[in-house]
Every structure is written in C-alpha cells, then in structure tokens.
Amino acid sequence: MLVITLFWIVFVRYYALCESSYKGVDIGNSCQYDVECILGNGGEYSKCNRDLMICICTINHRGEDQCLPDSDENYGFCRRRELFESLKTCTLECSPKGTKIWTENEDWNGEIMQPFSQMIHDKKTSVCYDPRRALNTVSDGFEVKQSSIPDSGLGVFTNVYIEAYTVLSVFKGTFDPEVDDVSSIYSWTIRPQNGGDVYWTDGTNIAQSNWLRYMNTPITAAMENLIGIEFQERIYYLAFRAIQPRTELLIWYGGSYAQFLGLEPFDHPNYLINRMPGYAGGSCEREWKHCENDKNTICADGFCLCRNGTRQREMICVQDEELGGYCVGFNGDTCKQDKHAECQRGICVCKNYSVPTNGKCIPDETFGGRCKESNGQKCLFDNKTECANGVCKCIFGTSAVGGICKTDEAYNGICIGNDGDDCELDENAECMNNICVCKENAVPINGRCIKDVQQKTKV
Structure with a gap:
C-alpha cells in the first residue's frame, strides 16, 4: 500500500x-x-x-x-x-550536437588552403558563434594592444622574429556579392582572376573576422613591413622584409584609407629590390603557376613565393628534409628526403662521409663524391669511376646518366647513333634520343636487354 x-x-x-x-x-x-x-x-x-x-x-x-x-x-x-x-x-546545423564538425583544413571561415611556406595560421576558435572571434584568433607570438600610430586604436605587435616572405594568415570577414560597394575601413577589394564581378571582404564585425583586421596603416615608408597580396580570391598578408620582435605590423591599405586618416602620401619601398625575376622573392607573371626559374615556387599577385613544404634559401626554395632545407628531427637524425643528410639545428647538412653536390649529398668514393686515391685509381665504392684531383669521375667508356656512371653503347648508357640504330655493346638495344633502350622484342634484365622469349613463343 x-x-x-x-x-x-x-x-x-x-x-x-x-x-x-x-x-x-x-x-x-x-x-x-x-x-x-x-x-x-x-x-x-x-x-x-x-x-x-x-x-x-x-x-x-x-x-x-x-x-x-x-x-x-x-x-x-x-x-x-x-x-x-x-x-x-x-544551433541550426541539423545535427544532434548542433555544432559543425571541423575537418583537417577547415575553420569557421571555411576551407583554408596553405599554398605558401612559412605561413602563420590563426588560432582556432569556435566553429559557431564567437563574439570575440577576431581577438581569439591571434596567433601565438603576437598580441593586440594600443597602436604606436596616433589615434589609431588597437594594433598588432609581434613578439617573435619574422623571416622575410612569411605569409600571415588570410584576411577573413563577410562578403555579399549583391552589394556594389563597401564603405567599411576594414574591407579589401577582391578582383577574381576569371574576370568575375568585383566584391569586398569586410572585417568590421569582430565575430566574423580575424586578428588581421587590427593591423594599422603606416605613416612613413620606413614603418611599412607588410603588403596585401590576392591569391585565389583571398587576401594574404606578406612580410616583404624581416621583422624584429616588439615591432608593430603595418600594412598600406590604399590612398582612400590614408585620406580618411588625413595621412600624407609617400613613396613605397621597392619590394622586389635586388631580387631576380622568376626566382624566390622576385617578380613573376604566370599567376598560380610556378615561377620561371624555380619549380618549388608559386606566383601570387606578381610575387614569386615558396610553395608549402619548402623554405627560401637565398633566391631559391629548398624542399624540406633535403640538403639545405628545414628538418624537424633531433640533431643527427637522417633527413627524410636524403638518406645521406642529417638534421643539425633544424637544417639538413651532409653527413661526414658525404659531400654536397647539385643539391644532394653524395657519398665519398662514389660518382661525384670525394676520394683519397691517386689520380687514375678506381674509387672504392664505384668501379666505373676513378679518382681525379680528389673527386670520383666516370672512367673512359662510361658517362653520367641520372647521377650514375653508365657504360656507353649499352642499356641505359649514352649512344651516338641515330634513332633506331643498334647500340654497339648490346644487340638487343637501340639508340633513342642518344640513350640505349631495349628493342620492342626485348626486356631489361640485370643491366642488359634480353629477348622476350615469352612474347616470341606467343607469336
């Protein structure tokens, strides 16, 4: 009861x-x-x-x-x-959690590509609403505080050293293709490469923008250290010179903004000074393609920049984890792209038994490497080479093909005949573009072209 x-x-x-x-x-x-x-x-x-x-x-x-x-x-x-x-x-994400699930290359602004090396990304924030998003996206090593420019409010300062040609994130904001003009001082004009209509990216709303909105314009040419470049309909901020710690990041927003602030116009520095066209840091013309003299580069808004996975060394872009490139291992660890190179203080250098040659580490006593024998004596680890003034070179009757000494007029070796002529040292090989290749009825086996018996039987 x-x-x-x-x-x-x-x-x-x-x-x-x-x-x-x-x-x-x-x-x-x-x-x-x-x-x-x-x-x-x-x-x-x-x-x-x-x-x-x-x-x-x-x-x-x-x-x-x-x-x-x-x-x-x-x-x-x-x-x-x-x-x-x-x-x-x-909350209107149409899922039980009511939030959007992140993917690897995505943030609240959508998918963010990293086409360039040395690119500094935003700190990730809520994929949904964040009323302080612009402040919460500030990357580590930077801070937003009172600007050094009079009457400019907040500004962005770096607390770390920034290498020249470092890309600082993407300017993020809102855009409406139906709007013909934007009067906001926090906006960039986007001109699509395909000739589409011009539109504006507006960073006025701090809940829908990022930390780049706080960067101010300089009042003299000497203060300028960033420029805006347009790539695939996004605005990236580029450090055109090295920037020391405790420096405010300043970028020129154009004449109309300067007029709004009452600034006197000034001549901008030559960003491409002492840089050869077609090389890293120089000028380029083929937008979105690699630059003329370096396949590890990409052309963005007339600037030749290093691709993601490479770093600029002088005027060339060197692949990470290979000779001269950046590495992430401990001192002495083998670099991932060159087994004869090791990581030392974050840079790949040749191991003690090898020497740098044409961007690779070449082991001693092999073709292109160092040798200790007298002139004319065979190198220890390559019987097709001989020592000549301390360097291993191909012996008579062989030539370097792909960094290896190959016997002339034999399979994979150099030939001097016309296309289709038999190679002198291999009857089953023929000369094509000055290289011996196997004939149609032969296959390469142990460095020689052998007639394809199976194919002959079928016929």
Whole structure:
C-alpha cells in the first residue's frame, strides 16, 4: 500500500510539473529538458542539446522557425554562413550536437588552403558563434594592444622574429556579392582572376573576422613591413622584409584609407629590390603557376613565393628534409628526403662521409663524391669511376646518366647513333634520343636487354 501511495505522489507531481512548469522554448534558446523544445516552435522534431543546453532540430531535420523533415523541398534552411552570426543560428546545423564538425583544413571561415611556406595560421576558435572571434584568433607570438600610430586604436605587435616572405594568415570577414560597394575601413577589394564581378571582404564585425583586421596603416615608408597580396580570391598578408620582435605590423591599405586618416602620401619601398625575376622573392607573371626559374615556387599577385613544404634559401626554395632545407628531427637524425643528410639545428647538412653536390649529398668514393686515391685509381665504392684531383669521375667508356656512371653503347648508357640504330655493346638495344633502350622484342634484365622469349613463343 505504501509503495502504491508513493507512486501516485511521484506521478501526480511529475504530471503537474509537465503541465504547469514547462514552457515552450524556441530553437536556439536556452533549455534544460527536451519537452521545453517540443512545446516551442521546434515541435516534435526538436530536442535540448545536452552540450550547449539550447534547443536544436534533431538529426535529419532542418529549419529556422520550425523543424522540418530533411528533403529536397526543404533543402537550404540550414545555411552555413549564418553559423557565425548569432547563438541562435549557430544551433541550426541539423545535427544532434548542433555544432559543425571541423575537418583537417577547415575553420569557421571555411576551407583554408596553405599554398605558401612559412605561413602563420590563426588560432582556432569556435566553429559557431564567437563574439570575440577576431581577438581569439591571434596567433601565438603576437598580441593586440594600443597602436604606436596616433589615434589609431588597437594594433598588432609581434613578439617573435619574422623571416622575410612569411605569409600571415588570410584576411577573413563577410562578403555579399549583391552589394556594389563597401564603405567599411576594414574591407579589401577582391578582383577574381576569371574576370568575375568585383566584391569586398569586410572585417568590421569582430565575430566574423580575424586578428588581421587590427593591423594599422603606416605613416612613413620606413614603418611599412607588410603588403596585401590576392591569391585565389583571398587576401594574404606578406612580410616583404624581416621583422624584429616588439615591432608593430603595418600594412598600406590604399590612398582612400590614408585620406580618411588625413595621412600624407609617400613613396613605397621597392619590394622586389635586388631580387631576380622568376626566382624566390622576385617578380613573376604566370599567376598560380610556378615561377620561371624555380619549380618549388608559386606566383601570387606578381610575387614569386615558396610553395608549402619548402623554405627560401637565398633566391631559391629548398624542399624540406633535403640538403639545405628545414628538418624537424633531433640533431643527427637522417633527413627524410636524403638518406645521406642529417638534421643539425633544424637544417639538413651532409653527413661526414658525404659531400654536397647539385643539391644532394653524395657519398665519398662514389660518382661525384670525394676520394683519397691517386689520380687514375678506381674509387672504392664505384668501379666505373676513378679518382681525379680528389673527386670520383666516370672512367673512359662510361658517362653520367641520372647521377650514375653508365657504360656507353649499352642499356641505359649514352649512344651516338641515330634513332633506331643498334647500340654497339648490346644487340638487343637501340639508340633513342642518344640513350640505349631495349628493342620492342626485348626486356631489361640485370643491366642488359634480353629477348622476350615469352612474347616470341606467343607469336
């Protein structure tokens, strides 16, 4: 009897609570229980998210004022652009969690490419609404504080050394292709390479922009240390010279902005001074392609920059983990792209038994490497080479092909005949473009061309 009485007491209280205490809660507003959301505009397709404690649409349902089944007719209610504008629209991700799952190369602004080396990325923030996003994206080693430029408010300072040609993130903001002009002082003009309509990226809203918006314009040419470059319809900030710690980052935003601030115009420095066209740091013309004299580069807005995975050394871009390139191992670790190189203080150098030659580390006593024998004597580890003034060179009757001494007029060796002529030292090889290759009825085996018996039998 006591058990039954307790049951009715609990039931009556729970029923009364459902009827009198629960109030309808609309999508995006704070909640504690699912029933609150069901009684709100989300209806039966809504629930209370336990992580965010706000009402969201359940999985496979989408909507704004109400939750509707996912279908072609209702497609588009959940718009990703609105994820960053307010807490309410942040919840409309059409999933039980109500938030957007990050992918490897994506942030709240969408997919961010890293085409350049030495690129400094934003610190990641909430993929949904963040009212202080611009401040929360400041990368490590930088800070936003009072600018050194009079009457300019906040500015960005670096606390670390920045190498020349370092790329500082991407300018992020909002854009509306329907807007013909933007009067904001926090905007950049985008001119698509395909000739599409000009539009503007606006960083006015700190909830929908990043830390680059706080960088001010210089008042003299000597203070300028950054420039904006447009690449694939995004604006990147480029350090055109090395920048010392405790320096404010300053970029020229154009004449109209200078006029707005009442600044006197000045001549800009020659960013390409002492840099050869087609080389890293120099000028280039083929946008989005590699520069004329360096395949490890990429042409962006007339500047020849190093591709991701390489670093600039003088006027060339060197691949990471190979001779002269950057490495991430401990001192003495073998570099990943050159087994004869080792990591020393973050740079790949040749191991003690090898010597740098044409961008590679060549072992001693092999072709191109050092030798200790007298002139004319065979090198220890390569019987097709001989020592000549301390360097291993190909012996008579052989020539270097692909960094290896190959016998002339034999398979893979140099030949002097016309295309189709037999190679003198291999009857089953023929000369093609001055290299001996196997004839159609032969295959290479152990350095020689052998007639293909299986093919002959089939015929």
